[in-house]
Amino acid sequence: MTQRVIIDRGAGIAVWRQIAEWVRAEVASGTFEQGSRLPTETEIAERFGVNRHTVRRAIAALTAEGILRADQGRGTFVTAQPVSYPITARTRFSEIITSQSREPGGSLIGSAVEEADALLAGWLEVPVGTLLLRLDTLSVVDGVPLMVGAAWVEQARFPNLLRDYAETNSLTAALKRGGVEDYTRKETRISAELVDADDARLLEVALGTPVLIMESVNLDPDGRRIQYGRARVAAERIQIVVPN
Amino acid sequence: MTQRVIIDRGAGIAVWRQIAEWVRAEVASGTFEQGSRLPTETEIAERFGVNRHTVRRAIAALTAEGILRADQGRGTFVTAQPVSYPITARTRFSEIITSQSREPGGSLIGSAVEEADALLAGWLEVPVGTLLLRLDTLSVVDGVPLMVGAAWVEQARFPNLLRDYAETNSLTAALKRGGVEDYTRKETRISAELVDADDARLLEVALGTPVLIMESVNLDPDGRRIQYGRARVAAERIQIVVPN
Numbered sequence: 001m002t003q004r005v006i007i008d009r010g011a012g013i014a015v016w017r018q019i020a021e022w023v024r025a026e027v028a029s030g031t032f033e034q035g036s037r038l039p040t041e042t043e044i045a046e047r048f049g050v051n052r053h054t055v056r057r058a059i060a061a062l063t064a065e066g067i068l069r070a071d072q073g074r075g076t077f078v079t080a081q082p083v084s085y086p087i088t089a090r091t092r093f094s095e096i097i098t099s100q101s102r103e104p105g106g107s108l109i110g111s112a113v114e115e116a117d118a119l120l121a122g123w124l125e126v127p128v129g130t131l132l133l134r135l136d137t138l139s140v141v142d143g144v145p146l147m148v149g150a151a152w153v154e155q156a157r158f159p160n161l162l163r164d165y166a167e168t169n170s171l172t173a174a175l176k177r178g179g180v181e182d183y184t185r186k187e188t189r190i191s192a193e194l195v196d197a198d199d200a201r202l203l204e205v206a207l208g209t210p211v212l213i214m215e216s217v218n219l220d221p222d223g224r225r226i227q228y229g230r231a232r233v234a235a236e237r238i239q240i241v242v243p244n
Numbered sequence: 245m246t247q248r249v250i251i252d253r254g255a256g257i258a259v260w261r262q263i264a265e266w267v268r269a270e271v272a273s274g275t276f277e278q279g280s281r282l283p284t285e286t287e288i289a290e291r292f293g294v295n296r297h298t299v300r301r302a303i304a305a306l307t308a309e310g311i312l313r314a315d316q317g318r319g320t321f322v323t324a325q326p327v328s329y330p331i332t333a334r335t336r337f338s339e340i341i342t343s344q345s346r347e348p349g350g351s352l353i354g355s356a357v358e359e360a361d362a363l364l365a366g367w368l369e370v371p372v373g374t375l376l377l378r379l380d381t382l383s384v385v386d387g388v389p390l391m392v393g394a395a396w397v398e399q400a401r402f403p404n405l406l407r408d409y410a411e412t413n414s415l416t417a418a419l420k421r422g423g424v425e426d427y428t429r430k431e432t433r434i435s436a437e438l439v440d441a442d443d444a445r446l447l448e449v450a451l452g453t454p455v456l457i458m459e460s461v462n463l464d465p466d467g468r469r470i471q472y473g474r475a476r477v478a479a480e481r482i483q484i485v486v487p488n
Contacts, residue, residue, distance in 0.1 A: 082435070089488050188486040191326070192436035192454040192479035210436040210454035210479070235436035235454070242331050242432040242486050 007048050015050055020058035027067060027078055035080035035142050038068060082239045083141055089184045091216075092172060093139055103142050106169060109202070110136035111162055113155060120152055123217050123228035131155040135165060138202055139231075145203045146238065147214075149231040157226070175227070180220045183227070188216040190240065195232070203234045210235040251292050259294055264302040271311060271322055279324035279386050282312060326483045327385055333428045335460075336416055337383055347386050350413060353446070354380035355406055357399060364396055367461050367472035375399040379409060382446055383475075389447045390482065391458075393475040401470070419471070424464045427471070432460040434484065439476070447478045454479040 007018050026032040039047075041055045048055075059076055062068040069079050085096060097104035114120075116130040124132070133155045139147045151171060153161060157178070164174035175183060191213045200207050212233040220226045251262050267288075270276040283291075285299045292299075303320055306312040313323050329340060341348035358364075360374040368376070377399045383391045395415060397405060401422070408418035419427060435457045444451050455476040462471040 087486050185488050187488060190434055190456070190484040190486065191482065192456050194452075194454060208438075208452065210438060212434070212436050212456075238435065240434040242434065244333050244429050244431060 007050065015048075016054045016057040016061070019044065019048060019050070019055060020061050023058060023062055024067065032078050034078050035144055036078055037074070038076040038078060040075065080142065080144065080237070082237055083146060084241055085233075085238050086241045086243060087185070087188050088243065090182075091185055091188075094170065094172075097141055105140035105143070107138050107140075108135060108165060108169075109138050109148075110134075114152070116152075120228060123215075123225070124152065124154065125225050126154060133158065133161055135162070135171070137171075141237070144237065145234065147231045147233040148199050148202050149229055151227055151229040153227050171227075180226060183218040183220055186217045186219050186225070188214055190214055192235065193232075195234075199232050203232075205234050205236070212238065212240065214240070251294065259292075260298045260301040260305070263288065263292060263294070263299060264305050267302060267306055268311065276322050278322050279388055280322055281318070282320040282322060284319065324386065324388065324481070326481055327390060328485055329477075329482050330485045330487060331429070331432050332487065334426075335429055335432075338414065338416075341385050349384035349387070351382050351384075352379060352409060352413075353382050353392075356380075358396070360396075364472060367459075367469070368396065368398065369469050370398060377402065377405055379406070379415070381415075385481070388481065389478065391475045391477040392443050392446050393473055395471055395473040397471050415471075424470060427462040427464055430461045430463050430469070432458055434458055436479065437476075439478075443476050447476075449478050449480070456482065456484065458484070 007015055009015065011018070023032065023038070027034070032038060038059070041052045041059065044055045045052045059068060063070060063076070067079055068076050070076055083097065083102070084100065093106070094104045112134045114132050114134050116124065116126055116128055116132050118128055120132060121128040121130065124130075131154075132152045135151045137149045137151070138145060139149065158175070161174050161178055164177040165171060168174055168177070192210050193213055195203065195205055195207065195209050195211045197207065199211060200209070203211070212235050214231045214233060216229050217225055218227040218229070251259055253259065255262070267276065267282070271278070276282060282303070285296045285303065288299045289296045303312060307314060307320070311323055312320050314320055327341065327346070328344060337350070338348045356378045358376050358378050360368065360370055360372055360376050362372055364376060365372040365374065375398075376396045379395045381393045381395070382389060383393065402419070405418050405422055408421040409415060412418055412421070436454050437457055439447065439449055439451065439453050439455045441451065443455060444453070447455070456479050458475045458477060460473050461469055462473070464470045
C-alpha cells in the first residue's frame with residue numbers, strides 16, 4: 001500500500017468516502033491490480049486509524065459500483081476486466097491473452113478415447129464409431145479460471161497427441177508435432193447455459209451463473225476437419241468479440 | 245392428427261412406446277410442428293383408446309429426450325430447434341429468420357430521447373450529451389419471443405426515425421428512409437447474463453435463465469457509425485453462428 005493519502009477529518013467529506021476514493025485511485029494507478037485481493041478491512045482500518053465499519057462502508061459502495069467484488073470466504077477482490085476474446089480465422093488462446101498483457105495458463109484435466117456418436121461424427125465428418133481422443137483442459141488467465149474445454153481429434157491421425165500435449169501444454173504445438181503446421185477455424189457456434197456442478201467447481205463460480213458455450217471446428221491447411229472443441233466459459237469473465 | 249398409426253397390442257412393444265413412436269413420427273413429418281402445442285393427454289388417449297397414464301408415460305419419455313417440453317400451466321410443446329443466427333457483415337433479422345423457413349415478427353415496445361453517456365458516446369463516436377433516439381423492440385420467431393433490443397441513433401441525423409419505424413416495422417427500412425441505403429456491422433460483442441425481471445416477462449422465460457447479450461455497432465456506406473444496439477436474447481432459443 002502506498003502512503004500518499006491521509007484522511008482529512010475536516011474536509012467536509014465523509015471519512016468512508018475518502019477511503020473509497022483512495023481505493024479507487026489505487027485501482028486506477030494499478031497499485032491494486034485487477035483480479036487481486038484487496039487488503040483486509042482490518043489492514044485498511046489500521047492504515048488510516050479508522051474503525052472497520054468505516055472501511056466496510058467504503059467497500060460496500062465500491063462493490064455496488066462493480067469496482068470490487070466479494071468472493072465468499074476468500075475476501076474482497078478488485079474486479080478484473082472481462083477478457084476480450086476475438087473470434088477470427090486464427091483464434092489462439094495464448095496469443096489472445098498475451099496480447100492483452102495478461103498471463104495465460106492451462107492444464108490437462110482429463111482425457112479419454114471415445115467412439116464418435118452422431119453429433120461428433122457430424123462435426124468431424126468421420127463415420128459414427130470412429131475412435132476419437134478427447135482432451136479436457138482448463139484455461140486460466142492471471143491465475144483465474146476462464147474456460148473448461150473438451151477437444152476431440154481422430155485418434156488414428158494423432159496417435160501421440162496426448163503425450164505431445166503433456167510435453168508442450170499447447171494443443172496448437174501438439175497438433176504441429178502431429179503434422180498440422182497450421183489450422184484455421186471453420187465455424188464457431190455460441191450459446192449460453194447455466195453452469196453445471198462440475199464446471200462450477202473448476203471455474204470457481206457459483207451455481208446458477210451462466211456460461212457461454214463455444215463450439216468450434218478447425219480445419220487443417222487442406223481444409224480437412226481435424227478438431228472439434230466445446231468450451232464452457234465463465235460468462236462474467238469474457239466478452240466475445242466478432243469483428244467484421 | 246393423422247390416422248395412420250394403430251396401436252398393436254400383440255406387437256410385443258409396450259403401448260406407451262408405440263405412442264411415443266407415433267408422436268416422434270408426427271414431429272419428424274412436421275404434422276406436429278416445432279414450437280406448437282401437443283394435443284392434450286386426454287385427446288391422445290381417446291385417439292388410441294388407451295388410458296391417460298399410458299400417454300403420460302410416452303410424453304415423459306419424449307420430454308426426457310428433449311423432443312417435448314412441458315410449459316407449466318400451458319401444456320406440452322414440441323421443442324423448437326434454436327434459431328441459427330449467423331453474424332456476418334450484413335446481419336438482418338428478417339432475412340435470417342425467413343431463410344430458415346420461419347416467421348419473423350416484431351414490435352416497437354418503447355422509445356425515448358436520451359443524452360449520450362460516456363459508453364454510448366464511445367460506441368457512436370459522438371460527444372457526450374449528444375441527443376440520441378432510443379428504440380426498444382421485441383423480436384419474435386414463429387410467435388415465440390426471441391430477443392429484446394435497444395438501438396440508439398443520433399436524433400439530429402434521423403429526425404423521423406420513430407415515424408418511419410412505426411410505418412415500416414423495420415429498422416433497416418426506417419434507416420433507408422433516413423438516407424442510409426445500406427449498413428454493415430462493424431463489430432459484435434457477445435456475453436451472457438441472467439435475465440432480469442422485465443426481460444423475463446417480455447421473453448416469456450423463467451427468472452434464473454441466461455440471456456445472450458449481443459452488442460453491435462453499424463456503419464453507413466461511408467464508414468460512419470450510425471447505430472449502436474444492445475440485444476438480450478433468450479439463450480435457449482438461439483445459437484449464434486460465427487462463420488470464418
